[in-house]
Amino acid sequence: MRISQMFIPTLRENPQDAENISHKLLIRGGFIRQLSSGVFMFLPLGWRVIKKIYKIITEEMDRIGAQELFLSALSPSQLWKESGRWYSYGDDVFKVKDRKNREYLLSPTHEEIISEIARKNIHSYKDLPQIWYQVQTKFRDEPRPRGGLLRVREFLMKDSYSLDATWEGLDKSYELHREAYIRIFKRCGLKFIHLKASSGLMGGSQSEEFAIISDAGEDEVVICENCGYSANVEVAISKVPNFVNSKYKQFEKVLTKDITTVEEVSNFLNVSKDNIIKSMLYYSDNKPYLVLIRGDYDINEEKLRNIIGEFLYATDEDIIRLNSYPGFIGPYKLENVQIIADESIKYMDYGIIGANEKDYHFVGYKTNFENYYDVRKVKKGDICANCGSEIDIKKVIEIGHIFKLGTRYSESMKVYFQDRDGSLKPIIMGSYGIGLGRIMAGVVELYNDEKGIIWPISISPFDVIIIDIEGGEVSNMIYEKSKNNLDVIIDDRKDVSPGVKFNDADLIGIPFKVIVGKKLRKNKIEIQRRDGFENYEVDINNSIEFIEKLVTDEKKKFEI
């Protein structure tokens, strides 16, 4: 393709509303544009990248025997009411009505639709197993889109669904997906990790995330360098590192006027935060629960939810009704409240607690509860529950997620098959997703320099860019001869200076620059690698073969 005829609107300056690197570079390079908050469009260059990612994904999905199909985005409400997600998804889905006032939603994911197809068309164990996948636009009304392509409200996702007759079958389908995903991400040139994750709204028994470690990420992951344990902080477990010997061992009431938060108490009484027991009141099913946790930890609400169910925060009125006082609530003589003590409490001898009375705390409170729970958000410095080393916490971008759904949807939506013995059984399902835009943004976050993007050749919009400086005919010859075997683009613009061409080429990140310029006098052209590792000078007569070999060798690095 000829740049002189293409639409590649590069920008010299960073867009005002972009914060992270991938957002800035993808906009500046003319790959994407934003239409509205969380709504992006792919311009020709960006779409070429997406199509390359798409191709890798389809090849790997096909390899595990998955079949591509294409489902609708518009989805009638009935299906979602059957599964219950019409309500549980809440405001996070776009809901629409047709002219007859019938309700639809724009699908945020497709378990319900897959279930609908399966229950109408799959009747026998002989029809199983199946793996179906599609690449399609998903819609989610995210409360806060952010980071360019990283969290958006309309996005391309590869989603696949496995249907099995047995749990062993599900294990196998899940395993196949794990392998396919590893191959996909490797071929896209990504450095990634996989980790235990929360199933959240999806339901089901087991799930794993694939993620890129990046400060642009918004999820936090616990990583143990020693044994390889990794898990999303939502589900991560750890051991509390140290036993705390308290300064105050005598039980007594102290005046703490207007001192309420852990921070303030720690300053006021001159103790470290781990001497304090933080008390938080929640209501679940109209019953109050007082969660106790050591002052240097935060509550992991996902874990709490697994213990007491869906909950609400107590209001100030709730606290007063329990004969306590907001800011000074504590476990001592608080009646009719179930105590949920975190394990971190076990690792302290005496603690400081609210006195359930305005402006007072107790010090020297002896901690001794019957049961301890894990409701703690793991933090840096904790001890790995697996091997005892110190764990680390890193930010990650989630790029893929695989779930064992089990019979969550087949039971609620009555997706049954008849087994060999004649009995009706629910189909056992799995669901598996990859965000294409997140791969694109993730790669840019990982591979860039001050000049721009450095694409891995496997998903680069072009393999080679020919920069024509003074060699019109020679450039053309190289372009014409190489374009059959390579994705090649030629910068044949007559009205811009060489500097502009170099800078644009680096900005859009093409792996190889073929420079046709002053070396022509020696009958040579120059080839520069975008990653800067090596440059070459080649005789014009050998140039085509040389370039083709470079590209082929480079591509081999991404094949497995």
Place this chain on the structure above:
RNA sequence: CGGGGUGUAGCGCAGUGGUAGCGCGCUUGGCUUGGGACCAAGAGGUCCCGGGUUCAAGUCCCGGCACCCCGACCA
């Protein structure tokens, strides 16, 4: 939904109640060609929207909208 910020030419931005500006980009002509050249002449504005104060509002006041960031939330 809470907190913070921004909104002026295509992009990035300046603008003190008194004629709407700068850099880049764009158009035309000239010149130049190895890392975002140069000269000259131009085009381009709902100063986010609505209301108010004032002789006079991009600027002050009130209300709204959009976008970004932090948090809440979230496969």
